[in-house]
Amino acid sequence: MVDTRQLGRQPGSMRTVNRIVTVPEALATVMASVPEGSEIELELRLEAVMEGVLVTGTVRGQLTAECSRCLDPLSDDMEAGFQEMYRYTADEDDKTSGADEDAADEDEDYYLEGDLLDLEPVVRDAVVLALPLSPLCGPDCPGLCSECGAKLAEVGPDHGHGDNIDPRWETLRGIADDPGER
Incomplete structure (x- = not known):
């Protein structure tokens, strides 16, 4: 969770955050993973906009895998970028009857929880998509x-x-x- 109170809700304000966090559960594909308990580095840029907070970030860490050709274990650096909009929650008074039509779109959106951002699903998706599908110990293996x-x-x-x-x-x-x- 990232606290956005220092950012405020004034559009145009910006803040950078650097953190090292421990992976709570393995982020994995079939042949590669960032193991549970390993550390990843987050570089975040939080920008207040009219609809919410735009988060642009980079995740760096160490992946472990096995070569898809010779099955030797390997370890390599991993880097993944992401950008996601976290919307402010709407007050109950502002909801209209047309809000039901947007229910499908709302399922795909991320929302601030008070002044906190839950980055875990966004970081998980970015890391898993950045992992190699067929890792190799060398290009000529x-x-x-x-x-x-x-x-x-x-x-x-x-x-x-x-x-x-x-x-x-x-x-x-x-x-x-x-x-x-x-």
């Missing part, structure tokens, strides 16, 4: 051997398994070797 599972980077270029033919295809191989016999 050759991966694993499809036959034995050995790391191709370690076994060398002469690694092979010969002509391992599935015995179910042996009859067809005989036809291919001597097409004249039928």
Whole structure:
């Protein structure tokens, strides 16, 4: 939660906030994550506008993953940007009968809780979208051997398994070797 009282509600006022926070639960995709309990850095710019508070921010942290080719563990820096409008809550007196029409739009909006911003869902979405879907330990990672599972980077270029033919295809191989016999 970020307190906006110092910002005020005067449009045009601006304030920057830098924080280091602990991740309450892992922010993850299938192959990469920012683990639970790790720290992320938030750089925030809060701007008061007519409708609410515009938050522009950057999240930095450390991600852990496994290479999608060779399955080696890896760690890398992660950075994600976001921008979100937090609207002031409307007084009950200001609501009109047409407010029901905007109910679907309101579900997508974020609102100030008094003078506090709940940044957790916005930061979570930004981080998860910034995580790599197929992380690699290096751009030239050759991966694993499809036959034995050995790391191709370690076994060398002469690694092979010969002509391992599935015995179910042996009859067809005989036809291919001597097409004249039928």
